[in-house]
Amino acid sequence: MRIVTCPYCGAGCRAYVKKELSRPFMIEYVTDINVPNDRGKLCPKGNAMFEHILSKERLKTPLKAVEEGKFVKISWKEAINEITSFIRDYMKDDPNKLMFIAGGKVSNESAYLFQKLARNIGTNNVDNTSHLCHGVSVKAILDANFERNWATYDDIEESNVIILWGTNLAETAPLIFRRVLKAKNKGTKIIVIDPRKTKTTKFASSHVRPFPGTDIVLINALINLLMERRNVKSVHFKASDLEIISKDTPEHAERITGVPARDIEKIAREIGLAGRGIILWGSGIAMHSNGYDVIRSIITLASMVDFKVLPLAGQNNSQGVMDMGVVPDLLPGYRTYDEIYFFREAWKNEGLPTEVGLDIPKSIKEAQKCNVSAFYVMGANIAVSFPEAEKALKRAEFVVAQDIFPTQTTELADIVLPAAAFLESDGSTTNAERRIQWSSRVKWPPEDAKPDWAILCELGNALGLKGFDFYFPEEILREISTLVPQYVNANPRTLTRTPEGVMWNTVPSSQPTKVYVSDKMPLLEPPVMITVRYVGQFQTGTMTKRSPSLNVRWQDLPILVSEEDAQKWGIKDGDRVKLISESGKYIGTVKVSKTVIPGTIKVPWHEGANRIMGLKIDEETGLPQMKACSCKLEKVE
Amino acid sequence: MGKRVFIDFRNCIGCRSCEIACAREHHGKANITLIETSELLMMSFNCRHCENAPCMLVCPARALYRDEDGAVRIKYQECIGCMFCSVACPFGTPEFVPELKIMVKCDLCSHRRDEDKLPACVTTCPTDALIFASEEEILQIKVKQNLAKVEELAKKVEKIMGGTV
Numbered sequence: 073m074r075i076v077t078c079p080y081c082g083a084g085c086r087a088y089v090k091k092e093l094s095r096p097f098m099i100e101y102v103t104d105i106n107v108p109n110d111r112g113k114l115c116p117k118g119n120a121m122f123e124h125i126l127s128k129e130r131l132k133t134p135l136k137a138v139e140e141g142k143f144v145k146i147s148w149k150e151a152i153n154e155i156t157s158f159i160r161d162y163m164k165d166d167p168n169k170l171m172f173i174a175g176g177k178v179s180n181e182s183a184y185l186f187q188k189l190a191r192n193i194g195t196n197n198v199d200n201t202s203h204l205c206h207g208v209s210v211k212a213i214l215d216a217n218f219e220r221n222w223a224t225y226d227d228i229e230e231s232n233v234i235i236l237w238g239t240n241l242a243e244t245a246p247l248i249f250r251r252v253l254k255a256k257n258k259g260t261k262i263i264v265i266d267p268r269k270t271k272t273t274k275f276a277s278s279h280v281r282p283f284p285g286t287d288i289v290l291i292n293a294l295i296n297l298l299m300e301r302r303n304v305k306s307v308h309f310k311a312s313d314l315e316i317i318s319k320d321t322p323e324h325a326e327r328i329t330g331v332p333a334r335d336i337e338k339i340a341r342e343i344g345l346a347g348r349g350i351i352l353w354g355s356g357i358a359m360h361s362n363g364y365d366v367i368r369s370i371i372t373l374a375s376m377v378d379f380k381v382l383p384l385a386g387q388n389n390s391q392g393v394m395d396m397g398v399v400p401d402l403l404p405g406y407r408t409y410d411e412i413y414f415f416r417e418a419w420k421n422e423g424l425p426t427e428v429g430l431d432i433p434k435s436i437k438e439a440q441k442c443n444v445s446a447f448y449v450m451g452a453n454i455a456v457s458f459p460e461a462e463k464a465l466k467r468a469e470f471v472v473a474q475d476i477f478p479t480q481t482t483e484l485a486d487i488v489l490p491a492a493a494f495l496e497s498d499g500s501t502t503n504a505e506r507r508i509q510w511s512s513r514v515k516w517p518p519e520d521a522k523p524d525w526a527i528l529c530e531l532g533n534a535l536g537l538k539g540f541d542f543y544f545p546e547e548i549l550r551e552i553s554t555l556v557p558q559y560v561n562a563n564p565r566t567l568t569r570t571p572e573g574v575m576w577n578t579v580p581s582s583q584p585t586k587v588y589v590s591d592k593m594p595l596l597e598p599p600v601m602i603t604v605r606y607v608g609q610f611q612t613g614t615m616t617k618r619s620p621s622l623n624v625r626w627q628d629l630p631i632l633v634s635e636e637d638a639q640k641w642g643i644k645d646g647d648r649v650k651l652i653s654e655s656g657k658y659i660g661t662v663k664v665s666k667t668v669i670p671g672t673i674k675v676p677w678h679e680g681a682n683r684i685m686g687l688k689i690d691e692e693t694g695l696p697q698m699k700a701c702s703c704k705l706e707k708v709e
Numbered sequence: 710m711g712k713r714v715f716i717d718f719r720n721c722i723g724c725r726s727c728e729i730a731c732a733r734e735h736h737g738k739a740n741i742t743l744i745e746t747s748e749l750l751m752m753s754f755n756c757r758h759c760e761n762a763p764c765m766l767v768c769p770a771r772a773l774y775r776d777e778d779g780a781v782r783i784k785y786q787e788c789i790g791c792m793f794c795s796v797a798c799p800f801g802t803p804e805f806v807p808e809l810k811i812m813v814k815c816d817l818c819s820h821r822r823d824e825d826k827l828p829a830c831v832t833t834c835p836t837d838a839l840i841f842a843s844e845e846e847i848l849q850i851k852v853k854q855n856l857a858k859v860e861e862l863a864k865k866v867e868k869i870m871g872g873t874v
Contacts, residue, residue, distance in 0.1 A: 099733065101832050113835050119729040242722040246835035249722065253836055271722045274749055607724045621732045621739075625725055666748055 073100065075571045077501055077511040079177065079494035080117040080610050082206065082385025083245045084503025085109035086571070087118065089514045097122040097514065106572050108225055108247070108503055110254070115246040116608050116622060122495070123619035125515065129477055131490035132519035141483055148520060148530075151487055156534045158446065158470050159193060163535070167194035167425075169445045171435040174398050175452030176202035176387030179499025180508070180559075181548040182524035183389065183396040184404065185540070186450055189528050191403075192421055192537045196429030197444070200398040201452045202390035203431060204363075204698055205355040206504075209383030210394050212367040214406055216375075216588065220580035223350050223380035224505040229255045231380070233346035235263045237370065238287065238356020239384055242271035243607045248352075248384065248504075261346075263339055265290070266356065267602070268632075268674060269667035278339065281669055282329035284602050284700045285594045287357050289328045290336065291369040292320035292589065297340035298376050307376050313589040320591075330669070349379040355386060359699035361690035365590035375585040385504040387611070388494070392502035395558055400429035405556035418555055420538050432458060433689050433696045439464035446470040450524060451491065455480040456612040456680040459655060459696075460687045474527060477614050480680075490521035497523035498545045500567060502576070508562045509573035592692060597702040598671030599637065601651055601681070609678040616678075630663035632674040633705070638664040643707055651675065653703040655686035673705065711779020712843045714741075714817070714831060716753050720838035723751035727830035727839060731815075734829045738806065740815040741830050753839075755830075756781065756802045756815035764794035764803060764814075772812075780817040788812055 078085040086107040088100040099119065101112030109118075134151035135143035146154075162169055172190040174183055183200070190198040200207070213222055228234060228251040241249040249272065256262055256275060264276040265287070273279040282290050296317050309317065322333035343349065351374050357366045367383070374381050385391050397404035403415055409426045416424050430438060432454070438444045440463055447468050454461040456479070465471050465484040473485035482488045496517045502508045517523065522530075525545055532540030542548050546564035553563040560577045567574055608626030610616045617623050631649060633641075643649060643662055651658045651673065658681050668674055675681040685701045725743050732739040741755040758781045765773040765781060772787040773794065783803075788811040795803040795812065803814040818828040826832065831841040840847070 112832070114726065114730070114833050115724055115835055116726045116729040119726055119733055119833055242724070246722060246724045246726065250835045250837075253720070269749065271749055274722075621729050621737065625728065 074512040074514055075102065076495055076514060077388065077509050078114070078118045078121050079388050079615070080121065081245055082387055082390050082504040083108055083247050084388065084501065084505070084507060084509060085114055085118050085247055086509065087112065087114060087121070096126065108505065108507060110247070110250055113247060113250065117610060117616065120619045120622050123621060124615040125493045125495055127477070127618040129618060130518050130521070131476060131478060131482070131488060132521055133490060134520065135488040137486050143488065151489060152530055152534050154487055155472055155531060159535060162446065163193050168197060168429070169443070170195050170197060170448065171430060171439070171444045171446065172198040172448045173432060173452055173454060174198070174200045174393060174450045176200055176206070176390040176393055177494060178389060178393065178451045178524050179494070179497070179501055179511075179545070180389065180392040180396055180552060181499050181545040182450070182528065183393040183398050184548060184552050185525050185528040185532070187396060187398045187404070188419065188539065189532050189537070191415075191424055192419065192532070192539075193535070194423060194425055196400050196425050196427065197435060198398055198429060199400055199431045199435070200393040201432065201454065201457065202385070202387055202393060203399055204433075204695065205358050206383060206385045206390035207394050207399060208358045208363045208695065209353070209367050210391070212364055212371060213381065213383070216368055216371045216586045217581055217583045218371050218375065218381065218585050219578055221374065221378070221380045222506070223382040224507075224575070225251050227350055227380050228252060228352070228382070229258075231255060231260055231346075231348050231350040233261045233263065233342055233349035235265065235343075235349065235351045236272060237265045237351060237353040238358075239352060239354025240266065240268070240270040240272050240604070241352070241354075241384070242275075244354065244605050245384060246607065261342055263342065267669050267672060268604070278335065278342075280331045280335050280339065282331050283669070284600050284672060285360055285596045286329040288362060288366050288369060288591060288593050289320050289325045290331060291366065291373055292317050292591065293322050293325035293336050294340050294343065295369070295373055295376065295589070296320055297322065297337060298344055298373070301344040307372070307587055309587055309589065313587065316589050316591045343377055343379075346377065346379075349377065350382060351379055352382045352384060354384045355699065358383070361594045361688070361693055361695050361697040362590070362592040363695055364693055365588075365592045368588035369590060371585065372587050372589060375587070382504065388503070389501040391504060391506055392500070395502060395556060396552070400431050404552070405558060415555070433687055436460050436464040436687060437689070439468050442467065444468065448472045449481055449485075450474045451476075453479040453481050453612040453614050455484060457682055458687070459683050459685045462683070474524065475614070476521070477618060479612070479614050489527055490519075491527065492517035492521050492523040496521075497525070499523075499525075500549060500562065506576035507573040508559065508567065508576070510567045594690070594697055594700075596700055599673055599703065599705060600671060600700050601653070601673045601675050601703045602700045603677035603681050604674045606676055606678070609676070611678070612680065613678045628661055629676040629678065631660045632665040632668050633662055634668040634670045634672070635664055635666060636670040637673075638662070641705055641707070648708040650706045650708050651681075651684060651703045652706060653684045653686060653701055656684040658684050659708060673703070711758070712841055713758055714755055714828060715840045715842060715847055717838045717840060718751070720836045721751045721753065722836055722838075724835060726833045726835055727753070730829040730833040734818055734821070735813075738804075738813055740802070740813065754800050754802060757800065758815075758817070763797040763799070767793045767797040769793065776819070778817065778822060780819070781814070782816045782819065783812055783814060785809075785811050
């Protein structure tokens with residue numbers, strides 16, 4: 073029996089796999105050891121984690137595009153030759169015209185090699201798709217010096233107050249929600265802050281519904297109220313900070329957020345009296361254009377009452393790809409470019425670049441201006457998940473897409489490389505509580521498909537780069553454990569023999585938490601479209617839509633519209649509607665719902681609702697607005 | 710009396726984990742169904758393994774029987790696919806499988822029980838909404854819950870009135 077990690081969300085659930093003749097892969101629940109999923113329980117995606125790898129649609133051989141959408145089979149040698157000859161041209165004169173994008177689903181080893189390849193080629197244009205959700209949270213925690221209060225799942229059960237901010241935990245991570253419910257049974261108060269009534273709010277002791285994008289005012293109002301309490305730690309605010317805070321009184325917050333001042337006062341009282349508490353947040357606040365500011369403010373709030381914090385990761389290795397430095401401005405282990413000498417020595421390359429590269433939104437913008445001419449996309453379906461990405465990929469001269477299934481992104485590629493699925497290769501991942509876990513291979517990849525790290529090794533060697541002679545992922549993990557301080561305990565010998573996984577190695581700094589307050593707020597004109605997720609579908613559905621048992625149960629997911637709005641626009645249940653924004657349209661079926669506040673429309677983003685957002689990068693924060701956008705709703709006849 | 714799968718509706722988050730786990734254990738056919746009765750309120754339909762099972766009474770082929778643990782099961786070789794059982798069942802749980810021309814229903818995961826494991830749906834339920842217990846155990850749980858409520862009330866009264874009442 074082998075132990076594997078679920079390849080879906082960031083909870084990092086574990087399961088045993090048994091091979092039987094009649095059923096190829098039998099899942100057995102892990103009840104004997106301490107794993108992130110309490111008592112080995114699994115959510116529907118976890119229960120169906122093997123269905124997609126058995127699908128017949130898998131990419132099995134390298135493909136080359138003869139014209140758009142038409143592919144011919146080529147050999148690995150030809151594919152590698154084509155890619156290296158193209159990269160070589162750019163390596164000499166302008167490597168910054170290349171862009172490397174990794175998904176949050178690749179293992180730590182593949183992610184590490186990916187950025188090593190990009191940086192050795194001579195560019196820092198390397199980014200991951202989790203950068204805009206989980207990455208923002210990780211950076212905020214590290215910038216604020218708040219690592220010491222970064223929680224694990226066990227801390228959830230020991231809290232007196234749990235705040236779930238901008239996350240529908242029951243739908244996105246049922247196994248983390250189990251911990252919340254266990255705490256609730258012990259008498260813990262659960263406060264949910266979410267504009268929508270969800271399955272999570274059913275279990276909340278208090279639920280407030282701020283209008284999308286106005287969370288920052290609510291936080292400032294809470295800080296304002298907490299400052300008056302005596303049992304709160306004294307935090308040193310600057311005069312300019314105090315000005316912002318004093319402006320946001322509960323009454324002012326009520327006008328902007330729509331949350332009654334009485335409720336804000338009640339929450340502040342509960343936070344003040346809690347003693348031990350935890351704040352969990354999800355992409356509901358992190359993916360707004362002011363995501364970084366909101367999270368820094370939440371950390372300030374948490375530091376005042378000494379609460380723990382836990383950002384929720386969307387993908388199975390969101391945390392790992394950040395740790396491995398698949399970001400344009402940080403090297404592996406969150407080292408800055410001031411410490412480049414360390415890697416110059418380790419990778420035996422004196423020419424490593426030191427200027428900050430492009431992130432995904434900027435590269436998409438630059439590609440449309442022809443400043444980026446090639447994309448290497450590994451395990452991400454950016455054509456659906458990012459607005460304007462389709463245009464950028466069409467504009468680019470050369471696109472390499474490495475994936476397990478044909479997706480909308482591989483359609484636009486020049487060379488398609490077949491990768492091994494997560495469960496077809498050994499590898500480690502890091503989950504939301506920063507537990508590094510080794511997942512075993514349970515099956516060989518189909519036909520010519522190869523694991524991500526093996527493809528990257530081949531490419532690195534073909535390009536004549538040093539340090540790509542790996543034959544096993546364990547060797548790569550050894551290199552990681554020597555170079556990344558957080559992964560010191562995760563050397564392959566220990567990790568492969570500890571099914572419970574190894575925790576991040578942190579030395580919390582004794583520096584005080586850096587206080588940060590802000591009043592940056594995205595302006596959203598109602599009706600506002602918000603993207604939401606359902607438990608049975610995952611991201612763009614590359615995997616879940618190929619799992620028959622998930623796909624039949626979660627098909628044609630509805631657009632939720634409030635009763636008042638439905639009356640105003642004259643629509644009813646089951647109508648086909650078109651959402652129109654400046655950048656495109658999205659068609660879906662409507663469901664009139666009591667759970668939505670008037671002026672908002674909830675859209676599942678598995679079908680590509682993100683594409684109509686428009687890639688508006690906020691000039692001050694540098695982040696795009698990826699959670700909500702103003703749009704019009706029209707009926708389709 | 711044997712143990713059954715009971716549902717605590719208050720804990721159900723409607724994630725359908727049970728359905729997927731059941732489908733996996735039973736070759737793609739789920740014997741437990743969750744239905745969203747109104748928004749955010751779920752109801753689950755699974756075989757109750759009734760003590761006086763109407764399906765067993767009406768079966769003309771005598772294909773339904775009760776096994777040693779009290780689960781009502783179907784002898785697939787003897788089933789004629791007449792669908793009487795699903796008509797007689799007040800919950801409509803036995804379902805017809807056209808490919809095999811037989812009826813299929815919950816067998817409380819007989820293959821897992823052989824290995825001393827709980828049914829798949831109960832093992833996987835993320836919120837412990839599904840409980841595998843006998844009727845007496847369920848009653849005890851209910852009594853305990855009610856006692857806890859009374860105690861809580863007593864504490865509250867104590868707080869307000871001050872001192873023991």
